Amino acid sequence: MTRRYDEVMSLSLRRGFIWPSVDIYGGFAGFYDYGHLGAAMKRKWEDIWLKYFLGLSDRYHLIDTTNILPFKSLKASGHVDHFTDTLVKCSDCGVSHRGDHLVADTTGKSAEALSTAEIDSEIENLDIRCPECKGKLLPSTEFNMMFPLSVGPTGTDQAFLRPETAQGAYLNFKREFESLRRKIPYGLAIIGRAFRNEISPRQGTYRMREFIQAELQIFFNPRTFDDELDFASVEDEPIRISFEDEKEEGEVGEIRAGDLLDRLPKFYVYHMVKIQQFYLDILRVPRDRFRFAELGEKERAFYNKIHFDIEMNIDSLGGWGEINGIHYRTDHDLKGHQAGSNEKMTVSVEGERVLPHVLELSFGVDRNIWAFLDVFYENEERALLRLPREIAPITFGVFPLVSKGGLPELARKVHDSIKDDFSCFYDETGSIGKRYARMDEIGTPFCLTVDFDSLESDDVTVRDRDSTHQRRMSISGLPEGLRTLLKEGSGF
RNA sequence: GCGGGCAUAGUGUAGCCUGGUAUCACUUAAGCUUGCCAAGCUUAUAACUCGGGUUCAAAUCCCGGUGCCCGCACCA
Incomplete structure (x- = not known):
């Protein structure tokens, strides 16, 4: 396990994914920086997350809220007393x-x-x-566990760095309810930083003091939400799940979504399916490395009525690890802010007065990035990072076969013709094999190589990372041809 | 926070016990080469975690700090 951790960390350090913050002063426990590849990969992960989860409903939207919150709001949320x-x-x-x-x-x-x-x-x-x-x-x-701050010149306005992004959504609930024309359900997504003064940060980016969350808070009427979702479309989906009593054994069952309804509400199971599809279908995580794991009463926060962790099996961290969670927080949060602020959080919908409930889909971005580096990195006969192409930091490497005979000039031209549309990287140093190897190690899914035939026939070789197979593609049809290639799957 | 271990080029390491100008590999860069999967040759860059002590002399011995890893505890 430790060896695997070192392998992934070494890749990460050498190539520029992640490393300890303030490294030149010996590091800063619980804080990590992203290098150029890590930052690109993280951005792409966030983009695909946003696209997928906002795509679940026309009524799910992205907002952006402050990292610093005043004492009052965190008193009302319970963090001052209970965190x-x-x-x-x-x-x-x-x-x-x-x-x-x-x-x-x-x-x-x-x-x-x-x-x-x-x-x-x-x-x-x-x-x-x-x-x-x-x-x-x-x-x-x-x-x-919150980091305290003094705000203002006198320092008397006590505040904290937010311990979770979620509060930003609850604090904006009323405003958005108005802006979104007084209807529920609706959802607020936030991608941002959260801060916790962990007693002992460990295991790289797994437990950090400053970390990035991607969260979707869905506000709904508990009486009607089940009927507002198209459950029929997901009811036959087998869900990979470990209940409280089986998760220690590492047992994972596959239970049809429809058959979970005797234990869990429809709306909860519906979102489990959607999350699982995101991991298995969109991000193509190996099926046996993904599961939902139930938290027992003692493990979960008192306000979470239902709480499953979303876990990936991460060798470098010794097995199953929580990367996300799906929390049914009931009306706890809005009720707390209603009491703390004296603002009414109940809303009137279809003649009914309700205090909306919250379903929180919470994702640890840094944990995801680490998990993906771990799960997709192979270091056997060749070093290979099998990242899904949507989150690979570089999508296309562009090379001349050799650096002479007019090939570099044409390869440059090819590169320039696609660099505005894709993440590309041009290289002509060393041998072609070495350039392929470099790209394999950082997960670049495709390489375009200009050879002597290209000078005559206006085409280039496209090489597939996973199979190393090649096919030819016309230069003049390039941006479009590559777009099709990315959309349709490799076809190699 | 407690206990144990560890800290040497970008990465991985040798040297430490037995003090004497730091080993090797890969990487990176430049040049020559190069006709599709980390080829080769030449050259170059690059390190002892920090501070103090002992000593003619410290990567090496001693003390302290910091960081990392493991275990315990903790993880609203």
Whole structure:
């Protein structure tokens, strides 16, 4: 596992996908930068994500919201009080424990809502000792995972870096409800950064302190949403799913969408199908590397009524890892902001007064990028990154077979004729084989090679990355021919 | 946060125990070559994580910082 991690990281460092931020000062735990290939790939991933998910409905739209949120809004959302850990340290062995867990383990009741003072008095009353060594416990300390900020010249306006992009959607719910002409369901997508002061960031881009989320928040009327979706079109789709009791074993069942309805609501299953199709059909992730994994009651946030992680099997991270989630958050968020802001969040639709519920489709962009590098990288007989062509940082390499005899000039011309339409890369150094190999390693799906025949017959060789097979294509028909090639599949 | 391990060119490494001007491969660049899959030749660029100590002399020994990896804990 570690070897695989090193392989992927080495590729990433050498070629320019991802590396630690502030590298020249020794790095900065929990922060990573994207190099030129990584940034291009990430942008393409975001584009295809947007295109697909906004394409699910005319009523799903992209918005963009601030990274910094004031105290009040995060107080109302619950983050000020609940996005915290109460840490209790043992005076003897020095091990830290979560205070609410210690209390909960003794009383059998959730202690999540207790303050540090309350937890201290519970520990005192119940005579709770360190579970490791039975030593005496020190007074508890509060640790909030949000990064605090002071805004304004006096610094008295307390704020935080947002811990999730989702809040941006909830805060804009009312405005958009008006702009979108007072109808639900509608959806707000945000691609942006979120910030969490993780206690121990680990495993590369898997747990970062600053990370990118792509989220779609769908606001709907829980009474009618099921009927507003075309479930019949997806009901026969087999869904790859692991329920709580089977996921540790790595078991993945395939259950027909229609047969999940005795356990899950229609609207939830419908979106599971759509997400699975995005991964298996659009991004062509190998089927056995994808699944939904159920979270048990203890694992999920209290406001998530239904919560499945969306996981990929990532060798460099030791197996199944959460890259996204699909959360039924009910009316928790709008209710909280309604109470906090005194703005009415209920809306009147078709004569009915409803507080909309939220279905959140949440994607970790950095985790996706890492997962794709891992899953599609092969380093056996030749180094090969089998990225789906839509997210490959470079789509076409353009080469002269050899750098003489007028070939470079013609190859340049070919390159110039398509560079405005596609991500291209021109190269004439080294041997042709080496140039192919370089492109294979960074996932470039096709290479165009100008040879001596090209001078006579106005065509070039198109080489397919995965098969290495070639065919010829006319130069004069180029931009269009390549567009067709990308659309129809390789055909090699 | 605790415990353990690790840190040498862009990447991967040798050297460290036993102190004496840092090895090898790939990569990159320039030139020669090159007729379709990392060919070859020549040349070049490039590194001891940081700070302090011991010593005539530190990549090497000692102390500290930082970072990374693993385990524990944590992951609204």
